[in-house]
Amino acid sequence: xxxxxxxxxxxxxxxxxxxxxxxxxxxxxxxxxxxxxxxxxxxxxxxxxxxxxxxxxxxxxxxxxxxxxxxxxxxxxxxxxxxxxxxxxxxxxxxxxxxxxxxxxxxxxxxxxxxxxxxxxxxxxxxxxxxxxxxxxxxxxxxxxxxxxxxxxxxxxxxxxxxxxxxxxxxxxxxxxxxxxxxxxxxxxxxxxxxxxxxxxxxxxxxxxxxxxxxxx
Amino acid sequence: xxxxxxxxxxxxxxxxxxxxxxxxxxxxxxxxxxxxxxxxxxxxxxxxxxxxxxxxxxxxxxxxxxxxxxxxxxxxxxxxxxxxxxxxxxxxxxxxxxxxxxxxxxxxxxxxxxxxxxxxxxxxxxxxxxxxxxxxxxxxxxxxxxxxxxxxxxxxxxxxxxxxxxxxxxxxxxxxxxxxxxxxxxxxxxxxxxxxxxxxxxxxxxxxxxxxxxxxxxxxxxxxxxxxxxxxxxxxxxxxxxxxxxxxxxxxxxxxxxxxxxxxxxxxxxxxxxxxxxxxxxxxxxxxxxxxxxxxxxxxxxxxxxxxxxxxxxxxxxxxxxxxxxxxxxxxxxxxxxxxxxxxxxxxxxxxxxxxxxxxxxxxxxxxxxxxxxxxxxxxxxxxxxxxxxxxxxxxxxxxxxxxxxxxxxxxxxxxxxxxxxxxxxxxxxxxxxxxxxxxxxxxxxxxxxxxxxxxxxxxxxxxxxxxxxxxxxxxxxxxxxxxxxxxxxxxxxxxxxxxxxxxxxxxxxxxxxxxxxxxxxxxxxxxxxxxxxxxxxxxxxxxxxxxxxxxxxxxxxxxxxxxxxxxxxxxxxxxxxxxxxxxxxxxxxxx
Numbered sequence: 001x002x003x004x005x006x007x008x009x010x011x012x013x014x015x016x017x018x019x020x021x022x023x024x025x026x027x028x029x030x031x032x033x034x035x036x037x038x039x040x041x042x043x044x045x046x047x048x049x050x051x052x053x054x055x056x057x058x059x060x061x062x063x064x065x066x067x068x069x070x071x072x073x074x075x076x077x078x079x080x081x082x083x084x085x086x087x088x089x090x091x092x093x094x095x096x097x098x099x100x101x102x103x104x105x106x107x108x109x110x111x112x113x114x115x116x117x118x119x120x121x122x123x124x125x126x127x128x129x130x131x132x133x134x135x136x137x138x139x140x141x142x143x144x145x146x147x148x149x150x151x152x153x154x155x156x157x158x159x160x161x162x163x164x165x166x167x168x169x170x171x172x173x174x175x176x177x178x179x180x181x182x183x184x185x186x187x188x189x190x191x192x193x194x195x196x197x198x199x200x201x202x203x204x205x206x207x208x209x210x211x212x213x214x215x216x217x
Numbered sequence: 218x219x220x221x222x223x224x225x226x227x228x229x230x231x232x233x234x235x236x237x238x239x240x241x242x243x244x245x246x247x248x249x250x251x252x253x254x255x256x257x258x259x260x261x262x263x264x265x266x267x268x269x270x271x272x273x274x275x276x277x278x279x280x281x282x283x284x285x286x287x288x289x290x291x292x293x294x295x296x297x298x299x300x301x302x303x304x305x306x307x308x309x310x311x312x313x314x315x316x317x318x319x320x321x322x323x324x325x326x327x328x329x330x331x332x333x334x335x336x337x338x339x340x341x342x343x344x345x346x347x348x349x350x351x352x353x354x355x356x357x358x359x360x361x362x363x364x365x366x367x368x369x370x371x372x373x374x375x376x377x378x379x380x381x382x383x384x385x386x387x388x389x390x391x392x393x394x395x396x397x398x399x400x401x402x403x404x405x406x407x408x409x410x411x412x413x414x415x416x417x418x419x420x421x422x423x424x425x426x427x428x429x430x431x432x433x434x435x436x437x438x439x440x441x442x443x444x445x446x447x448x449x450x451x452x453x454x455x456x457x458x459x460x461x462x463x464x465x466x467x468x469x470x471x472x473x474x475x476x477x478x479x480x481x482x483x484x485x486x487x488x489x490x491x492x493x494x495x496x497x498x499x500x501x502x503x504x505x506x507x508x509x510x511x512x513x514x515x516x517x518x519x520x521x522x523x524x525x526x527x528x529x530x531x532x533x534x535x536x537x538x539x540x541x542x543x544x545x546x547x548x549x550x551x552x553x554x555x556x557x558x559x560x561x562x563x564x565x566x567x568x569x570x571x572x573x574x575x576x577x578x579x580x581x582x583x584x585x586x587x588x589x590x591x592x593x594x595x596x597x598x599x600x601x602x603x604x605x606x607x608x609x610x611x612x613x614x615x616x617x618x619x620x621x622x623x624x625x626x627x628x629x630x631x632x633x634x635x636x637x638x639x640x641x642x643x644x645x646x647x648x649x650x651x652x653x654x655x656x657x658x659x660x661x662x663x664x665x666x667x668x669x670x671x672x673x674x675x676x677x678x679x680x681x682x683x684x685x686x687x688x689x690x691x692x693x694x695x696x697x698x699x700x701x702x703x704x705x706x707x708x709x710x711x712x713x714x715x716x717x718x719x720x721x722x723x724x725x726x727x728x729x730x731x732x733x734x735x736x737x738x739x740x741x742x743x744x745x746x747x748x749x750x751x752x753x754x755x756x757x758x759x760x761x762x763x764x765x766x767x768x769x770x771x772x773x774x775x776x777x778x779x780x781x782x783x784x785x786x787x788x789x790x791x792x793x794x795x796x797x798x799x800x801x802x803x804x805x806x807x808x809x
Contacts, residue, residue: 082284168621169272192454202576
């Protein structure tokens with residue numbers, strides 16, 4: 001809310017109401033990511049979770065916003081991971097062994113990805129055509145690409161995971177805007193009461209989603 | 218906390234500790250429970266709708282151990298360097314009051330009687346040579362008949378829903394035909410079948426198998442347990458596994474036992490008390506108490522007691538024994554020592570069937586313990602002779618409630634894209650129109666699969682991390698492949714438009730990045746010979762007779778069933794023998 005906006009709204013000043021609504025529609029301002037990182041994130045998330053006939057994509061769902069907000073949580077700061085040294089690489093099946101929290105991993109890897117895009121395609125990732133972005137992400141996922149000592153695959157998996165979280169978590173974390181992710185799957189959200197719907201013999205559950213705050217789609 | 222002495226200390230705040238605390242209070246002992254995590258009251262943290270939050274709950278691990286403080290290291294083979302398990306993934310130990318008993322699903326089995334004397338059984342039926350070299354196949358040292366009253370007691374405390382088959386030798390219902398005779402009914406009738414479980418029941422019957430309702434510690438109706446704790450009927454909200462139950466339907470120590478203890482002045486619960494070691498007297502034959510870190514005041518506290526119960530999670534019990542010098546650590550090279558020996562897990566693979574687009578499986582509807590299973594390929598219920606492996610798996614549809622982040626992270630399955638164009642199409646089809654069938658199987662113990670202290674990494678308390686040396690062995694892979702093969706006829710009867718049978722592959726290594734189960738076992742096992750077991754048949758340390766260690770750490774090998782029912786029965790079994798025998802004459806309950 002802008003300062004004393006509630007006063008103006010209560011007073012029935014429609015111009016302020018409109019200004020507020022416009023502000024709500026205004027693009028989210030990232031708190032952790034810088035402008036170049038933010039451009040990467042917006043492009044990469046949309047490629048991973050694209051807009052299509054099944055529903056909104058990453059941008060419309062607010063997935064980059066979700067990821068930015070997560071960077072300033074105990075998770076983003078690496079406080080939910082064992083981060084004590086020594087750090088030593090090992091076989092992939094023994095799991096993540098980097099000395100980087102999620103926020104540090106994003107910072108290092110996005111810089112690496114942009115450098116890679118610049119070297120291979122002559123542009124930053126976000127400046128490339130959609131097809132070229134998809135090709136690069138596919139290469140990252142493939143496992144052969146490294147950003148210095150950083151595996152691109154490891155970063156891709158981090159990005160894919162957080163993208164899915166942003167698409168399907170409760171909207172209170174900034175993603176899944178308008179419950180669009182849940183609508184796509186047919187997930188009823190926080191209804192969490194199916195006493196009368198245990199077995200529908202194959203019929204679809206009839207109610208749409210509701211969020212923790214009571215928002216419906 | 219100003220107490221300096223208690224009659225009994227219980228370490229941990231989960232099922233095993235809560236059961237022992239209640240029983241020892243009934244025997245008149247003063248009891249202090251030390252839980253290293255925070256307080257967890259279902260009425261507060263479990264409340265709707267705040268608890269119905271997948272990101273905060275199962276994904277960010279609200280009720281689980283934070284590896285930042287303490288974790289384990291893992292390697293596949295003895296010649297590797299074990300590396301820290303930095304991010305929770307493959308298994309999810311709990312933390313806080315209630316422990317794993319708060320976040321579990323609620324599948325509440327008894328035991329397959331053959332599993333308790335597996336070595337004897339296999340030797341009698343197939344000969345000694347049937348047991349592969351270096352497989353440490355052992356008997357528990359206790360029989361189903363001995364444990365039956367304690368399974369019955371636990372079910373009444375948990376408010377378990379189920380359909381019996383045999384009571385006192387007489388067939389009384391449509392329960393599991395392979396299950397042993399019971400002394401009484403389940404306290405509540407079986408849970409309803411969700412649609413996918415209903416399909417599985419019909420299809421597995423048509424395939425010639427014997428389906429039954431899973432025994433579930435999710436209340437199918439209102440229930441009051443023997444401690445006066447009240448449970449509400451489950452509404453299939455789908456938030457059991459990983460969550461505290463806002464309906465008070467899923468049994469937990471928090472709902473079913475602790476309400477009776479919290480009001481008892483002879484019981485003291487200390488939270489954020491991380492036990493650093495059990496203190497022993499000079500000849501290491503008796504425990505004098507424990508030293509714990511009061512994490513609020515950041516100071517060490519020593520508390521004396523006559524009796525010390527380790528009732529923490531499986532590997533935490535083993536860790537504490539190693540840190541305290543209770544018993545001789547296991548050495549896989551010399552094949553000596555017992556603490557850390559026979560570390561085991563479970564095999565689990567999840568196969569998927571897709572139904573036609575007009576059939577909605579509504580997989581978000583569910584209850585953690587509910588479902589339909591077959592036991593035709595579990596334990597020794599089938600002839601292993603021509604198959605050449607030991608062990609087995611129940612096969613089931615256990616629709617616990619599939620939430621969207623977990624579904625998306627798992628991906629649409631088959632050859633469908635995990636992201637980008639085509640992902641949403643495939644994901645939507647899988648989420649709306651598919652179902653899963655699990656083979657949840659046993660895992661045998663081996664000489665070179667064990668637990669010890671890591672030489673390099675330390676926890677935030679400065680103590681060495683526990684090191685796991687673990688991977689899949691050929692016996693278990695072949696068992697899994699055989700059982701998964703038996704799912705195919707069910708898939709055909711289901712009317713699946715297509716299906717994917719998932720199985721362990723030969724040479725496949727244990728992967729710490731993918732969730733499998735939290736059903737870890739062994740490491741401080743019960744048995745009849747102190748050379749091959751850490752605990753006697755009453756779960757009493759062979760070496761330190763006033764220490765009892767309760768948990769799935771006692772299992773000599775992994776079983777096909779979920780472990781909680783067996784842990785609870787063993788807890789009541791141990792408590793009974795402490796109350797009736799040990800307290801009258803403290804000392805070893807088994808004389809050699």
